[in-house]
Amino acid sequence: MAPATARAYELRVERHLGSGAAALFPEFELRHESDGSTVLTGTLADQAVLHGVLARVRDLGLVLVGVRELPRDHGAG
Amino acid sequence: MPDGPAGVPTPEPIPLAKLRPPTLHPRHVARAALTTRLADAWRSPVTLVSAPAGFGKTSALVAALGADAARVAWVALDERDDDPQRFFRLVGAALQSVTGHGAVLERALSTPQAPPVPVLLTALLNALSAARSEALLCLDDLHLVADRQVHEGLEFLVEHAPEGLRLVIATRADPPLPLHRWRARGQLLEVRADELRLSADDTAEMLTRELGRPVGEATVAAVLHATEGWAAGVRLASLALVGAVDTDERALVERLAHGAGYALEYLAEEVLARLDGPLAAFVLDAAALDAFTPDLVDAVTTRGDADARLREARERGLFVQAAPPPEGAPPGAAWWRFHRLFRTLLRGRANAIDAEREPLLRRRAAAWFEDHGAAEAALEYALSSGDTRRGARLLDARAYDLVMQGRARYVERTLERLPAADRDRAQRARLAYGWALLLRGRYDDLAQLTSVLQDEAQELSAGDRAQLLALRAVLADTRGRAHDALALAYEVLDAAPEGDLVTRATAQMALAGARRELGEIGAAIAAYEGAIPLSRAAGLAVPEGLARAHLGLLYLQRGQLSKAISVTQPLEGAAGHPATAAALLSRCSALLERDELAAVRAALPEATALAERGGQPAVLVNAQLTWSRLHEADGDRHRADAALEAARTLVERGVPTWVRALVAARSCEASAAAGAFDAAEAHLVGGEALGARGPVSAALALARVRLLLRRRSPGDLDAALAITSELVANAGASDPGDGVRIGALVVQASTQAASGDASSAHTSLARAVRMAEPEGFVRTFVEAGLECAAILGRLGHPYARRLLAAFPSEVRARVLGATPEPALQAATRRERDILRALATAATYGRIADDLGVSVNTVRFHVKNLYAKLGVGTRLEAVERARTLGWLGDDGT
Numbered sequence: 001m002a003p004a005t006a007r008a009y010e011l012r013v014e015r016h017l018g019s020g021a022a023a024l025f026p027e028f029e030l031r032h033e034s035d036g037s038t039v040l041t042g043t044l045a046d047q048a049v050l051h052g053v054l055a056r057v058r059d060l061g062l063v064l065v066g067v068r069e070l071p072r073d074h075g076a077g
Numbered sequence: 078m079p080d081g082p083a084g085v086p087t088p089e090p091i092p093l094a095k096l097r098p099p100t101l102h103p104r105h106v107a108r109a110a111l112t113t114r115l116a117d118a119w120r121s122p123v124t125l126v127s128a129p130a131g132f133g134k135t136s137a138l139v140a141a142l143g144a145d146a147a148r149v150a151w152v153a154l155d156e157r158d159d160d161p162q163r164f165f166r167l168v169g170a171a172l173q174s175v176t177g178h179g180a181v182l183e184r185a186l187s188t189p190q191a192p193p194v195p196v197l198l199t200a201l202l203n204a205l206s207a208a209r210s211e212a213l214l215c216l217d218d219l220h221l222v223a224d225r226q227v228h229e230g231l232e233f234l235v236e237h238a239p240e241g242l243r244l245v246i247a248t249r250a251d252p253p254l255p256l257h258r259w260r261a262r263g264q265l266l267e268v269r270a271d272e273l274r275l276s277a278d279d280t281a282e283m284l285t286r287e288l289g290r291p292v293g294e295a296t297v298a299a300v301l302h303a304t305e306g307w308a309a310g311v312r313l314a315s316l317a318l319v320g321a322v323d324t325d326e327r328a329l330v331e332r333l334a335h336g337a338g339y340a341l342e343y344l345a346e347e348v349l350a351r352l353d354g355p356l357a358a359f360v361l362d363a364a365a366l367d368a369f370t371p372d373l374v375d376a377v378t379t380r381g382d383a384d385a386r387l388r389e390a391r392e393r394g395l396f397v398q399a400a401p402p403p404e405g406a407p408p409g410a411a412w413w414r415f416h417r418l419f420r421t422l423l424r425g426r427a428n429a430i431d432a433e434r435e436p437l438l439r440r441r442a443a444a445w446f447e448d449h450g451a452a453e454a455a456l457e458y459a460l461s462s463g464d465t466r467r468g469a470r471l472l473d474a475r476a477y478d479l480v481m482q483g484r485a486r487y488v489e490r491t492l493e494r495l496p497a498a499d500r501d502r503a504q505r506a507r508l509a510y511g512w513a514l515l516l517r518g519r520y521d522d523l524a525q526l527t528s529v530l531q532d533e534a535q536e537l538s539a540g541d542r543a544q545l546l547a548l549r550a551v552l553a554d555t556r557g558r559a560h561d562a563l564a565l566a567y568e569v570l571d572a573a574p575e576g577d578l579v580t581r582a583t584a585q586m587a588l589a590g591a592r593r594e595l596g597e598i599g600a601a602i603a604a605y606e607g608a609i610p611l612s613r614a615a616g617l618a619v620p621e622g623l624a625r626a627h628l629g630l631l632y633l634q635r636g637q638l639s640k641a642i643s644v645t646q647p648l649e650g651a652a653g654h655p656a657t658a659a660a661l662l663s664r665c666s667a668l669l670e671r672d673e674l675a676a677v678r679a680a681l682p683e684a685t686a687l688a689e690r691g692g693q694p695a696v697l698v699n700a701q702l703t704w705s706r707l708h709e710a711d712g713d714r715h716r717a718d719a720a721l722e723a724a725r726t727l728v729e730r731g732v733p734t735w736v737r738a739l740v741a742a743r744s745c746e747a748s749a750a751a752g753a754f755d756a757a758e759a760h761l762v763g764g765e766a767l768g769a770r771g772p773v774s775a776a777l778a779l780a781r782v783r784l785l786l787r788r789r790s791p792g793d794l795d796a797a798l799a800i801t802s803e804l805v806a807n808a809g810a811s812d813p814g815d816g817v818r819i820g821a822l823v824v825q826a827s828t829q830a831a832s833g834d835a836s837s838a839h840t841s842l843a844r845a846v847r848m849a850e851p852e853g854f855v856r857t858f859v860e861a862g863l864e865c866a867a868i869l870g871r872l873g874h875p876y877a878r879r880l881l882a883a884f885p886s887e888v889r890a891r892v893l894g895a896t897p898e899p900a901l902q903a904a905t906r907r908e909r910d911i912l913r914a915l916a917t918a919a920t921y922g923r924i925a926d927d928l929g930v931s932v933n934t935v936r937f938h939v940k941n942l943y944a945k946l947g948v949g950t951r952l953e954a955v956e957r958a959r960t961l962g963w964l965g966d967d968g969t
Contacts, residue, residue, distance in 0.1 A: 020425035023426070023428035024421065026428075061130055062339070
């Protein structure tokens with residue numbers, strides 16, 4: 001069960017990520033957008049996890065174009 | 078257990094690879110403009126090279142600064158350096174190798190009780206400044222360090238660096254340093270991603286060199302488009318293009334020019350696809366390891382071809398780099414790793430193929446490291462692969478050594494990483510953490526921990542049980558439970574192994590504290606004297622400093638001022654360590670007693686600053702008490718009270734019982750001197766209720782006598798006489814010694830004088846003066862005030878005259894003018910009536926009523942009285958009249 005501090009997030013990065021890069025973000029579902037970006041959605045336990053994810057984005061040299069919190073009922077499954 | 082000569086673990090040596098700039102790639106593309114710009118690092122206080130992974134930050138720095146390697150102090154950081162002690166130890170080692178200064182920093186930070194970083198940095202910067210050393214301190218991969226103290230230390234370093242020291246930072250994320258301020262002051266040279274991007278020419282040259290053949294414009298354009306001049310991308314592209322036949326190259330160019338994919342990932346896959354099976358397997362498996370040797374790879378893959386594959390990978394330029402050996406790894410072997418970015422891409426690929434493989438390989442690596450005696454590396458691998466059981470076991474075995482090497486922080490963090498069940502099982506690690514709590518003075522946390530461990534004590538080994546007992550002994554001592562502390566300490570000294578110096582030194586300190594608390598001064602002194610060499614051998618700075626501090630106070634109480642001053646002498650090599658604060662304060666107390674106020678004024682600010690850095694409440698309280706006495710000696714009542722008030726506030730942070738009692742005694746005296754007798758009584762009763770024994774109980778008794786002497790309610794003088802004669806008799810018997818006896822005789826003399834027994838007063842004070850002379854006691858007399866001065870004035874002893882000279886000039890003037898007393902003749906009968914009324918708490922209105930005069934008449938007489946007595950307040954008037962004997966019954 002997700003802890004009380006858990007929140008669902010959506011990250012958007014430039015370029016389409018393949019399966020190798022996807023494996024580096026196991027906590028997210030990936031979706032390729034027609035504008036050439038990739039949207040990652042997932043529920044993260046707390047802010048520390050989010051910062052860890054952002055560091056991973058940075059370490060891959062990905063260009064981050066958006067981060068937003070999703071409504072609570074999103075992605076409960 | 079890696080034991081040094083004295084049973085203290087020796088610190089792990091720093092791998093040289095962490096302090097050496099990497100060598101440039103043989104096919105490195107020189108970039109003149111970038112090199113010129115970065116060479117300006119020599120003229121800029123701070124240089125920041127901030128860009129994502131793989132932009133060639135490190136190579137650019139090496140190309141620009143490498144020619145001057147003898148002046149470049151290089152530090153290659155990794156995740157484990159996110160710890161101030163470890164970080165600055167590396168900085169010290171790097172600067173040592175370049176400037177010959179820095180070894181002090183490195184050594185100090187390898188001990189369990191290192192001074193705070195700014196203290197060490199100050200010493201280092203002074204040394205660098207004095208030697209006019211020139212050095213560039215290069216911190217590579219600073220983004221791996223998040224610790225606040227590290228960044229505070231770096232800020233301090235930049236703000237105070239001498240001309241010759243420059244800082245260079247290479248990082249993927251801007252550090253939390255005051256970059257704005259430095260930018261505004263023109264102190265910051267910044268090179269960011271845009272400047273690091275390869276131009277079309279750079280890209281063409283790089284591809285040509287890597288491929289060993291000319292490359293078409295379309296290919297260069299496509300690579301540049303897909304990678305945007307990202308150096309790692311261009312190199313990957315060159316690897317993908319090596320050996321590609323024309324059609325492959327066209328397909329690749331097409332995809333790079335028009336594809337929407339993440340270029341690096343795509344290129345890495347292209348590279349992998351071109352490797353033959355065994356090499357691809359090697360590369361994917363080795364990427365699961367932070368660093369590797371062929372032996373380690375063979376052990377985790379059970380394939381046995383790693384040596385050949387590694388050679389192949391290096392020949393093909395598959396981003397293989399030399400790596401620093403993991404902590405405690407067997408010496409001799411060369412360690413390797415993949416470039417961080419390439420490794421991340423490889424791990425993604427490997428995880429996409431089989432997500433279970435990496436944890437499996439890392440668990441095997443943990444076993445391999447454990448078999449090869451590299452416990453810390455084994456611990457990291459075990460924890461990161463979810464093998465927390467092995468992790469707990471490894472931490473258990475290593476934690477004590479880590480704490481004693483100044484790695485308490487790492488132990489704390491690692492304990493937090495363990496699931497509760499494994500943490501419970503790691504008893505020895507928790508015990509080791511108990512030492513860290515003790516060394517930092519976190520007694521409440523320690524009390525909680527020891528009570529939990531106590532319940533599980535039967536599961537501990539005999540040596541560990543002795544450690545637990547030692548921790549409990551110290552706790553009992555700080556809580557004023559002297560008999561418990563004594564019993565526990567003796568049990569430790571019986572049970573602890575001879576070689577366990579830390580445990581023995583700790584027990585010895587608890588023993589000494591208990592003896593002191595029980596008033597057994599001689600035994601306490603012997604125990605503290607014994608604790609000094611033990612603590613030193615155990616490498617513990619704090620107990621040694623505390624032992625010296627206590628010895629100073631004990632010698633002071635015994636009347637041996639010169640010994641008190643010599644035992645608290647600042648130690649060479651320990652200068653600036655907060656552990657020396659307590660001893661410096663004891664020294665100030667002894668100097669103060671000798672009335673060497675200039676020396677106290679010189680030493681006290683430094684001692685206070687060190688006490689503040691150390692943050693131990695008991696030491697901070699002592700500092701404020703000493704300030705209070707100094708201000709009082711300077712005649713600044715207001716500031717003396719403020720310091721005392723500060724001491725009372727600090728007491729609430731938690732201090733040993735005896736410190737609390739000492740503050741109560743001083744507070745009582747200050748309140749009594751201000752005429753606030755109820756407050757004085759309250760302070761005193763609070764202090765007495767603590768049940769302190771030993772020298773502190775003597776201090777409380779003296780405070781009570783001084784209160785009685787000032788208050789003089791009916792029966793007070795008789796009570797004072799009884800207390801003083803008991804004090805003098807007891808002090809004379811054995812412990813406590815002369816210091817207390819001198820104090821007791823001085824108050825006895827005052828009490829006898831106040832009771833009209835001038836000849837006894839004379840005898841008592843004469844004794845005190847004779848005892849005070851050899852060691853130079855002064856303040857005990859001066860603080861006893863006017864009454865004492867009056868008797869001193871009548872003693873013929875030469876030392877009495879010297880003592881009198883130390884009194885404030887107005888007191889001296891009154892004593893010297895005491896006979897004949899012109900004011901006495903001038904006082905009228907009505908004025909004497911009013912004086913007697915003033916000595917009670919009555920208001921002017923009440924006095925007027927009692928004497929049948931108007932309030933204005935009372936005011937008139939009071940004004941005249943003040944003038945005749947040369948005083949400014951009602952309290953002073955009463956005091957003065959009392960000294961003159963005007964309040965007796967003779968007047969009526």
